[in-house]
Amino acid sequence: MNSPRLNACISVVLLLAFWQLLATSLKLQxxxxxxxxxxxxxxxxxxxxxxxxxxITLTRLxxxxxxxxxIGVLIxxxxxxxxxxxxxxxxxxxxxxxxxxxxxIILCYLWFGLTEAAAILAVVINKVPNVVVTIREGTxxxxxxxxxxADSYRFGRWKTYRHVIWPQLFPYLMAAxxxxxxxxxxxxLVVELLGCSNGMGYQIHLFFQLFDVTSILAYTIAFIIxxxxxEMFILKPLEQRASTWRQ
Amino acid sequence: MTDYSIDITRKEYPATASTSxxxxxxxxxxxxxQNEFVCLVGPxxxxxxxxxxxxxxxxxxxxxTINLGTLSQTDNKVAYVFQEPRLLPWRSVIxxxxxxxDDPNAPHNTKLIEELLELMEITHIRDHYPGQISLxxxxxxALVRAFVVQxxxxxxxxxxxxxxxxxxxxxxQRLLETWQTQPHTILFVxxxxxxxxxxxxxxxxLSQAPSNVINEVKVTIxxxxxxDEHSIEAFRQSLKRIGSKTKNYSGATK
Numbered sequence: 001m002n003s004p005r006l007n008a009c010i011s012v013v014l015l016l017a018f019w020q021l022l023a024t025s026l027k028l029q030x031x032x033x034x035x036x037x038x039x040x041x042x043x044x045x046x047x048x049x050x051x052x053x054x055x056i057t058l059t060r061l062x063x064x065x066x067x068x069x070x071i072g073v074l075i076x077x078x079x080x081x082x083x084x085x086x087x088x089x090x091x092x093x094x095x096x097x098x099x100x101x102x103x104x105i106i107l108c109y110l111w112f113g114l115t116e117a118a119a120i121l122a123v124v125i126n127k128v129p130n131v132v133v134t135i136r137e138g139t140x141x142x143x144x145x146x147x148x149x150a151d152s153y154r155f156g157r158w159k160t161y162r163h164v165i166w167p168q169l170f171p172y173l174m175a176a177x178x179x180x181x182x183x184x185x186x187x188x189l190v191v192e193l194l195g196c197s198n199g200m201g202y203q204i205h206l207f208f209q210l211f212d213v214t215s216i217l218a219y220t221i222a223f224i225i226x227x228x229x230x231e232m233f234i235l236k237p238l239e240q241r242a243s244t245w246r247q
Numbered sequence: 248m249t250d251y252s253i254d255i256t257r258k259e260y261p262a263t264a265s266t267s268x269x270x271x272x273x274x275x276x277x278x279x280x281q282n283e284f285v286c287l288v289g290p291x292x293x294x295x296x297x298x299x300x301x302x303x304x305x306x307x308x309x310x311x312t313i314n315l316g317t318l319s320q321t322d323n324k325v326a327y328v329f330q331e332p333r334l335l336p337w338r339s340v341i342x343x344x345x346x347x348x349d350d351p352n353a354p355h356n357t358k359l360i361e362e363l364l365e366l367m368e369i370t371h372i373r374d375h376y377p378g379q380i381s382l383x384x385x386x387x388x389a390l391v392r393a394f395v396v397q398x399x400x401x402x403x404x405x406x407x408x409x410x411x412x413x414x415x416x417x418x419x420q421r422l423l424e425t426w427q428t429q430p431h432t433i434l435f436v437x438x439x440x441x442x443x444x445x446x447x448x449x450x451x452x453l454s455q456a457p458s459n460v461i462n463e464v465k466v467t468i469x470x471x472x473x474x475d476e477h478s479i480e481a482f483r484q485s486l487k488r489i490g491s492k493t494k495n496y497s498g499a500t501k
Contacts, residue, residue, distance in 0.1 A: 246378070
């Protein structure tokens with residue numbers, strides 16, 4: 001174990017210890033001790049409740065994340081490559097970026113009913129503008145000298161995209177994915193809270209009404225762990241593999 | 248076998264926020280014979296690179312016609328050595344070279360690549376990434392990349408700048424050898440008149456922007472005599488005299 005990782009572990013353990021100490025000394029209903037929360041976490045995991053709702057939320061996350069990335073990347077490249085389109089749609093983008101997430105969610109439910117599709121759409125609408133902006137930036141920053149090289153050697157469209165454009169966009173794509181994941185996690189819970197009958201957001205809402213802080217915290221911890229796993233086992237390795245040449 | 252003709256009536260860079268419109272090329276006519284080695288010489292900023300980009304098919308925003316005979320725009324038979332190496336930083340040296348070939352692992356290609364790497368003395372860096380090698384090395388990689396294509400037209404824009412003279416001279420020699428064994432047309436931009444005399448069949452002089460051809464001179468020194476410094480120098484002196492004459496001339500004919 002190298003020392004940065006060790007440090008990270010120590011800091012998490014310290015945080016938990018601090019929490020435990022604070023909770024046991026204050027003895028508030030609103031702040032259960034860490035041990036209680038962990039016990040609850042194990043319990044809801046074993047009885048299948050947490051995996052079920054977490055699974056549903058994760059599915060929604062994957063679907064809306066993939067849709068947002070695909071749509072956002074396509075539009076972003078388009079706007080980055082075509083200044084006229086960009087000038088035209090820039091205002092639209094600004095408006096979309098500035099509509100509060102809650103408004104789009106409620107409007108989606110009002111217009112399309114309390115359906116699964118409306119829930120996904122609400123998340124996608126919230127996320128796409130961010131992806132577009134990031135990818136547009138990346139497309140504008142493409143190295144024209146390399147594009148000319150590809151042109152003069154007659155690479156053709158596919159080879160140029162695959163070997164010349166894609167590697168240059170990749171860092172921007174990773175940035176969009178990172179911020180996207182964080183954003184979607186947060187929005188998806190609100191979406192579920194407002195209009196779904198399952199998923200993490202729905203559960204949290206339930207616990208809120210029952211004033212069950214222990215469960216809320218237990219679910220939150222499960223959440224954080226899943227995000228960390230995605231970061232560690234999907235995003236980090238992807239990034240590392242793509243940047244071996246940067247030494 | 249037809250000649251290649253380059254006919255650019257007008258190439259203009261439109262005005263931008265910070266610059267006014269600039270006419271780079273006007274009424275430039277140039278014919279390249281099959282398998283001819285032509286050097287382009289002209290003052291800096293006279294549009295040589297613009298001309299090369301147009302011939303390469305990168306820049307299609309001009310008035311005029313470029314006739315490369317049977318060569319179509321999609322044909323992989325043009326190779327271009329830019330002023331900078333323009334290697335893809337995320338691909339190793341050998342991967343950069345492979346990328347321009349349709350079938351890089353065909354026996355004749357691997358053999359040619361090995362040979363060229365050997366010649367340029369860069370075999371040992373074949374698996375390095377461009378960021379890990381010097382500019383001079385990267386330039387040599389770019390040259391290998393152009394040669395492996397075995398082009399019908401080879402465009403070279405001051406390819407030997409920043410190489411040490413020993414290496415440059417060796418590559419020039421090799422360029423001539425390859426060209427003689429596998430004839431193709433070469434359009435070569437340089438500001439070094441001696442280099443032009445050493446390499447070319449014909450030297451084309453371009454004017455200041457908006458550029459056109461002010462003079463064309465056949466290099467009359469036999470190829471086997473071109474290693475001789477004196478004959479090169481003598482030819483250069485004779486060019487100077489012609490040069491001053493053509494200047495007066497072009498004023499009169501316009």
